[in-house]
Amino acid sequence: MKILALLLAAIAGTATAADCGPDKLNTERTIVLKREGAAYGTQQHSALPLADKEVVLTFDDGPSPENTPLVLKALADQCARATFFMEGRNLRQSPDLARRVVSEGHSAGIHSDTHPHLPTLSPEQQLDDLALSRAAYKAVFGVETPAYRFPFLEETPIMLAALKQANITVASIDMAINDWIPEDTTEVLAQRLNESLDKAGRGIILMHDANGPTAKALPTLLKVLKHKGYKVVHLEWEKAQ
């Protein structure tokens, strides 16, 4: 029995390596960012140092027990790495799933605690939300979050100053697929991705792993990237001091 198990493990190992061949999307390279409170994404800030047809995959609003596992499977099937911006409340509810995301080679940042419209809150409330989400991240991963994405991309001066002070990268976006409508079909999302890619040509793509239609469509969306000749760049951050 033991020999059979070893043999099966060896076959599985070989199959995995073969699975990441040139027919898959794969991850072309990794950029390791400093923990210095920079801000990226041309919808609001400067561009990441990406070449034409290089994209960074990002997923917001998770982890979601229903949908994030499907997203992880689609990424693993294509050997593609992504960055997940997680809500503090979801980190508290699904810490094991959050750790699984990172253990599968992806990176993680925060996306507020309860996804509020920050400009409608007082400065104290905004900073409270940030503190709660940072604490949730640290409780799950044991380190400070390296990055933050604003809910609804709604930035405020007080939050930008607090993030800079804490050396947390602000991760805006270069393109999106507007994937928050529950009725979206895979065809519609693929078409939106196609149009966004043609318009932006490179950059950070915003998607939502908590959104059912996105999780369902992701195998197709990754094929669109591959078919159009796009390369995946993975973002990581320096280890915390």
Ligand SMILES: [Zn+2]
């Ligand atoms: Zn969001």
